[in-house]
Amino acid sequence: MKFIDTHIHLQxxxxxSAPQIIAAARECGVNGFVCISAKEDDWAKVLELSTQxxxxxPALGLHPWHVRQATPAWAEKLEALLLQNPRAQxxxxxxDRIKDGELxxxxxxxxxxxxxxxxxxxVLLIHAVKAAEWLPRFWPLLKGVRFVFHSFSGAKDLIKPIVENSGYVSFSQSILRMKNVAExxxxxxxxxxxxxTDGPYQSLEKGTESSPCFLPELLTKLAEYRHEDTxxxxxxxxQNSKDLFYGK
Ligand SMILES: [Zn+2]
Structure with a gap:
């Protein structure tokens, strides 16, 4: 079985180290990574890893937790980097309403x-936490955009609008903590x-960093819940990951 980790913060x-993580992941059948940034400081590091x-x-962006600290020209900088890097998502x-209650x-x-x-x-990689009330105004804007709700562990009702708007749902190990995981x-x-994996974050074991080598186990568990062939x-x-991030 082959895997692509569609959301990992290698930096x-x-x-x-990132090279060690990549080498270990290869041994586990993980041969692709979408390396995600959260803030401006990450952009150069993520681009360097993608060159290496x-x-x-590479994915370049600004996470809701870091919006208030962003430099005034962040959006122009981001646009310039996107133009220079056609592979960048x-x-x-x-x-995120937990971290910041103001819209x-x-x-x-x-x-x-x-x-x-x-x-x-x-492709737009979306972090949405306790944001269900805020989302309705964004669905029309997302029309025609290829987007992913990452590390989905929200309400089941949210899956319908995502799917209807041609979005993707990405699961990390954190879905296994949900009571209604099967549903x-x-x-x-x-x-x-x-x-x-959202690595190094969201590890199921305290004090450890999550590893792409967990993906085979995660997939096996999902297949069991879905009663599908692993x-x-x-x-x-x-194939979904390849088509979306590496071109058909
Ligand atoms: Zn993340």
């Missing part, structure tokens, strides 16, 4: 990144399904 590993490793697809961007300025930053995704036809996992059609589901999820 943020502390206990192990052709299997690393956008993210992570989005909305602005998060919404503005999110909207800018939606527009950039539309203008340059890049959520079964609600996502195969052709919208992606996998990720190899076939793995092949489909791999």
């Amino acid at each position: 943020d590993y502390k206990l192990i 490793y052709p299997e690393v697809v 956008i993210g992570e961007a989005g909305l 602005l300025p998060q919404a503005e930053a999110f909207e800018i990144q939606i527009q950039l995704a539309k203008k340059y036809n890049r 959520i996992v079964c609600a996502v059609p195969q052709n919208c399904l992606l996998l990720e 190899e076939k589901l793995a092949a489909k999820v791999y």
Whole structure:
């Protein structure tokens, strides 16, 4: 089975280096990574990793947690880098009501990144936490944008608008903590399904960094919940990731 980790912050590993993570992941069948940035400081690091490793697809963006600290020209800088780097996708961007209860300025930053995704036809990697109330105004804007709700562990009701708007749902190991994991996992059609670790974050074991080597186990668990053949589901999820991030 082959895997692509569609959301990993390779530049943020502390206990192990990015080259070590990539080498270990290869041994586990993970041969692609979408390396995600959260803030401006990450952009150069993510681009460097993607130059060093052709299997690393860079994603440049501004996470809702970092919007208030961004420099005034962040959006222009981001646009210039997107133009220079045709493989770069956008993210992570989005909305987080736990970290910041105010819709602005998060919404503005999110909207800018939606527009950039539309203008340059890049995939938009979305972080949405407790944002269900804020999302309805964004669905019309997301029309025609290829987007992913990353590390999905929201309400089952949210899956319907994502799928109806041709979006993707990406699961990390954190879905396994949900009480209604089976219900959520079964609600996502195969052709919208992606996998990720959000590494080094969201490890199931305290004090450790999550590893792409968990993806085979995660896929196996999802296949069990969905009553589907593990190899076939793995092949489909791999193909979804490949088509979306590496071109058909
Ligand atoms: Zn992330």
